[in-house]
Amino acid sequence: MSAEQSPVGKQPTATYDSAFLKACRREPVPHTPVWFMRQAGRSLPEYRKVREGIPMLESCMRPELVAEITLQPVRRHGVDAAIYFSDIVVPLKAIGIDLDIKPGVGPVVEKPIRTRADLARLRDLTPEDVSYVTEAYGLLTRELGATPLIGFAGAPFTLASYLVEGGPSRNHEHTKALMYGDPQLWADLLDRLADITAAFLKVQIEAGASAVQLFDSWVGALAPADYRRFVQPASRKVFEAVAGYGVPRIHFGVGTGELLRDMGEAGADVVGVDWRVPLDEAARRVGPGKALQGNLDPALLFSTTEAVEARTREILDAAAGLEGHVFNLGHGVLPDTDPDALSRLVEYVHTRTAR
Ligand SMILES: O=C(O)CCc1c2[nH]c(c1CC(=O)O)Cc1[nH]c(c(CC(=O)O)c1CCC(=O)O)Cc1[nH]c(c(CC(=O)O)c1CCC(=O)O)Cc1[nH]c(c(CCC(=O)O)c1CC(=O)O)C2
Numbered sequence: 001m002s003a004e005q006s007p008v009g010k011q012p013t014a015t016y017d018s019a020f021l022k023a024c025r026r027e028p029v030p031h032t033p034v035w036f037m038r039q040a041g042r043s044l045p046e047y048r049k050v051r052e053g054i055p056m057l058e059s060c061m062r063p064e065l066v067a068e069i070t071l072q073p074v075r076r077h078g079v080d081a082a083i084y085f086s087d088i089v090v091p092l093k094a095i096g097i098d099l100d101i102k103p104g105v106g107p108v109v110e111k112p113i114r115t116r117a118d119l120a121r122l123r124d125l126t127p128e129d130v131s132y133v134t135e136a137y138g139l140l141t142r143e144l145g146a147t148p149l150i151g152f153a154g155a156p157f158t159l160a161s162y163l164v165e166g167g168p169s170r171n172h173e174h175t176k177a178l179m180y181g182d183p184q185l186w187a188d189l190l191d192r193l194a195d196i197t198a199a200f201l202k203v204q205i206e207a208g209a210s211a212v213q214l215f216d217s218w219v220g221a222l223a224p225a226d227y228r229r230f231v232q233p234a235s236r237k238v239f240e241a242v243a244g245y246g247v248p249r250i251h252f253g254v255g256t257g258e259l260l261r262d263m264g265e266a267g268a269d270v271v272g273v274d275w276r277v278p279l280d281e282a283a284r285r286v287g288p289g290k291a292l293q294g295n296l297d298p299a300l301l302f303s304t305t306e307a308v309e310a311r312t313r314e315i316l317d318a319a320a321g322l323e324g325h326v327f328n329l330g331h332g333v334l335p336d337t338d339p340d341a342l343s344r345l346v347e348y349v350h351t352r353t354a355r
Contacts, residue, residue, distance in 0.1 A: 014146035015210055020080040021148055024211055024248035024270050026291050026324035032316065032353035033080035034346050035150070037252070038332030039073035040085045043339050046072050056101040057093055060086050063136035070140055074147055077343045078350075081148045081211070082140065084204065086133070088154030088215055089162060091200040094129040097121065097163070105167065112166035114178060116185055122192045125199040127206075137207030148211060150250075151204030155216035156193035156234035158253075163189075172221050179230050190234035198241035205245045213250040213272070214238060216263070217331075220255025227259050232266050239267025250293060254331050260285040275330030279318040291324025298329045301341045308341065309348055316352060 015021065020033040041047055047069055051059055059065050069085040089107040093099055098110035113121065127134060140149055154162075162168070164175045179186045201212050219231060239249050251263050252272025264271045264286045273282040273294035282292055296315060300308055312327075319325040327349045333342065 011208075011210055012146065015144075015148050018080065018146055018148050018210075020326060021210060021248065023324045023326050024250070024291055028355075029324075030355055031350045032319070032325055032327050034327040034349045035079045035081040035083065036073070036077075036329050036333050036342060037083070039077065039079060039083060039342070040069045041333065042335035043333050043337040043342070044072055044076065045339075046076075056087065056103075057090070060090050061132045063132050063139055066132070066136040067139040067143065070136075070149075071143060073342075074144070076339060077346045079346055081150050082144055083150045083152060083213070084133075084137070084140070084209065086152070088152075088159065088217075090133075091125050091130065091153065091196055092159065092163070094200075095123050095125050095196065099162075107162050108167040109163055110166075112174070113160075113163040113189065114174065116188075119185075119188060119192060122189075122196065125196045125203075127203050130200065130203055133203055134207045137204065137209065141208035149209055150211045150213055151201060151209030152213040152215060153197045153200050153204075153238075155214045155219065155231075155238065155251075155253075156190040156197060157219045157222075157231045158215060158217050159193050159197070160186075160189055161218050163193075172218065176221075179226075183230070186230060187233070190231065191237070194234040194237040194241075198238045201238065201242050202245075205242060205247055209247065211248040211250060211270075212242060213252060214268075216251065216253040216256075219253045219259065219263075220257075222259070224258050224262055227262050232262060235263075235266040243267065248291075250326075252293070257282075257285075261287060264290050270324070270326060272328065273330065279315060279322060279325070281318075283322050288323070291326065292319070292322055293326040293328050295328070295330040296345075298331055298334050298337070301329075301334070301337045301345070305341070305344060308345060312345065312348060313352070316349070 019029045022029045023033050066085050074082050102108050161175045248269045250270040251268035254274050257277040270291040271286050275295050275297035
């Protein structure tokens, strides 16, 4: 690791000059960088082994375990970036919301948030609430050398959906009932969540995150006009709060083909695209001045190597004219994915795009 300091914070120059961060900044790259959402986790036997008997949320609070799990896919696949091992509900747990991650279900909130009185339960997040995060970043930045570490958080809409529904939801009916029925309470709820999310991202950047990704996984459930009215102000507040650090800000959601421009305009430097929109079309929708990330259908990894490579070539061709491209899946690695298929994919993208 170089002792030289980069233009951004305490980041070593070798990290600043990595292919991943260059692509995010829309600079020329030696090869297209690759990482995968959910690259750590259940697809890896070494993850299942170290997680044995430890509940998900507890594992997120043990710095040594977090560091080990975060490093596993970097060692195995040779990806161009690590993503901090955590979950989008960790900051909510840290401020005392009574929630758990139930195996096979996902995050479940004991008492959903639906009234003005409930808002008082959403207090500010302080660095002390998540001291284990700062500690784990310290371990990780030492181990990772030049490999950038991505921090992340859930966006206000997606967090609100979990809090209002009380768990994962297909139709978001309680969330939408609140949003349309009491716009002022909704705006106040999203504003609270924006402050909590911004504070959580700041902790991660100050501890060494080289980039951050804001997951608005479920916002594709909204029409563009509703997105702009009910969601964009809070997402913009999060992005503005971390703008001064100068680290790339990635914004991602599923089924967001109609929202790509608005999500970019919320303040992202890099817009994540799922598999439903080809990257050249996504670039037209997003407009100039932003890099794109994506977008292989994660289910394709259950097919043949030939099928994966054929679709990957199409993606790389569609990305050829982009200002910056980070290769990723269109959503997270599915739990039963063959890890060797992921390793082969990294190798394939690197070889195909070597300049
Ligand atoms: O309802 C669902 O489909 C998933 C809900 C669910 C969440 N955490 C969860 C679950 C249960 C599960 O995955 O089985 C619970 C959860 N979160 C995570 C894991 C580990 C794994 O997937 O094997 C797990 C499974 C826990 C276990 O091992 O039992 C870790 C996680 N969540 C997340 C991330 C960030 C990333 O994707 O890279 C990461 C870190 C991955 C890494 O370090 O490589 C983010 C996350 N968690 C969550 C969401 C909301 C979107 C969604 O609901 O799909 C999102 C954002 C997204 O993936 O779009 C909520």
